[in-house]
Amino acid sequence: MEGKVVFIGAGPGDVELLTIKGYKIIQKSDVIIYAGSLVNPKILEYNENDAEIYNSASMDLNETTDVIKKACSEGKLVARVHTGDPSIYGAIAEQIRELKKLDIKYEIIPGVSSVFGSAAALETELTLPEVSQTVIITRPEGRTPKPKGESLASLSKHHATMCIFLGVSMIDKVVDELLVGYEEDTPIAVVKKATWPDQEILRGTLGDIVDKVHDANFTKTSMIIVGDALDTDDFNPSKLYDENFKHVYRH
Template identity: 65%
Template sequence: MEGKVIFIGAGPGDPELLTVKGQNALKNADIIIYAGSLVNKEVLSVAKKTAEIYNSASMNLDEILEIMDKETKEGKIIARVHTGDPAIYGAIGEQIEFLRHNNIKFEIIPGVSSLFATAAALESELTLPEVSQTVIITRPEGRTPKPESESIKELAKHNATMCIFLGIHMIENVVSDLLTHYPKDTPVAVVKKASWRDQMIVKGTLEDIASRVKEAGIEKTAIIVVGNVLNPGDITPSKLYDAEFTHEYRKGRQNK
């Protein structure tokens, strides 16, 4: 039997936000390697009793790849469990490169990103008509470098909805960069551990969010959302359900 690696997006934290497909893959896996620093361990409760479980938080890449290579050669199914959706800051690229180079079969099962759990926690739509129709997903530069054209300062020029991962520990620097183009009264929200039982939300503006975050003691595992979609005032309805608007599935009133 041929082995296989299945990358699974475990969702943002709430175990009920794991997809059905992801859950089925976990149930059938012989080996589970999960990002223990971020993935809620309750997600693994569906694993079979004989499954070998490794916490990748204490492993380096070579150790992870060694297990994948060895166990797939023995016909084992490996579930590689990442937080949220593995396509966003999931560090799967280097793993996929290894699997392709060694002709090891793999599959990717998408998951619910913490970004969307954050939007749900804020009871917000990130793309409101005439407010913002663009969402920028980014992170500040830290030990992982970024192209200069993707700096927070450069991206802020668009005044779009911005969702910033991995930047809460440098909130003052992030705010300083944002203020080069966003007004100081631009709404900002920080959501820590979106969808977890101990979820925390802090709201403010670019003028005061840094002090509010410090006061709340938030230092990691949080997303910063910036933009007028968080406080849009009167909302312009979408054309999709406008009674006067005709589309493929419905004629508007004016066309009756």
Template identity: 65%
Template sequence: MINSKALRDRQYIRDNSKKGRVVFIGAGPGDPELVTRKGYRIIKEADVIIYAGSLVNPEVLAEHKRDAEIFNSAHMNLEEMVEVMEKATQQGLLVARVHTGDPSIYGALAEQIQALRNRNILYEIVPGVSSLFAAAAAVEAELTRPEVSQTVIITRPAGRTPKPERESIKYLAQHQATMCIFLGVNMIENVVLELKEHYPEDTPVAVVKRASWPDQEVLRGTLKDITAKVEAAGIKKTALILVGEALSDDPVVPSKLYQAGFSHEYRDQ
């Protein structure tokens, strides 16, 4: 029986084999060894690289092609980036758009994809290791501890970029789930005030600056004292705030998954 989808896929590959494309790459949180193998390969093969220079570790690009054109998106607006992408792909070239962490979180990915679709430019997305998970590794925490928290909320405070009121930190805090707050350390006092509307003052907090970089810095405290610790350390950017009882040193309740008396399809009771 003929597989019509397979035929369409082969036709798509034939039709586009000579066209250039853009590959969005999550370059990880900082440590160059945390780039996926696929992302690393694309960077090595790319004819044009556009990278977030304010955040991406330059070592991630260390093995780029000698004749690759490299652009720092920190100095570009959306239109300028898309113009570079369009010009390169029209010449059949491979463009690596290198984001920090994973591009699906606060990466302005949607607007770039929309612009490429409007111009019929081929693209692909390669996921990366988010700084959220590098921060969790740095504080040696399981963010979804059994019987403590099974939910992780990823958010940011309102700043120059507004957010819906229903997503305000004080509203989300009602759930008392594990919360990861991006782009908020420079307004730590206000963030803590909103959190304390629903979290107890003794709720554990960790602030991780430049997770996975050689100069990584970790501060631990509670909602009662974390503001003073952050201010004393002079941390004002490139840091994540982790909040919740999942960060506590309390004895861990074992999960059902590995309990001897708990059966599932791979293990009989």
């Protein structure tokens, strides 16, 4: 029997945001490797197969690959559980590259990103008609460099809705770069631990959010969302439900 790895997006925190498909894989997996620094550990309780469990927060790529290689050689099902959706800052590309070298079968199950968990917490639409029809998902440059042309300052000139991972610990620098393109009164929100029971939200503008973040002591696990789409009172309705707009389903 041939083993297999399934990458699972476990959602931003609320265990009920795990997809049914991801739940079924976790339920029957023989081995679970999960991102323990971010994934809600209660998700592990869904397993009914007395799985071997590994916390990848304390492992490097070689170590996780060795666990997968051994398990798959024994015909086992491995659940590789990531936070949010694994396609965004999930480091799955490097893992998949190793699996291809070893000719190990794999599958990817998408999940709910913290981007969308944060948008739901803010009760906002990221793509308001005639305000912003573009969402930029990015992060500031830190220990991992960014490609040329992808600085926050450069991206801010588009005036799109911007969702920024891994930036709250350097909020001063983030805001300085955003002010290159956005106005000082542009709305901004910071959502800490979106969808978790202890979720917290800060709202403000680029002119005052730095002090608010420092006062609240937000230092990690926070999503920054900036753009005029956060001002949800001043916009024109979409054509989708306009009584005078005809389309194939409504004549």
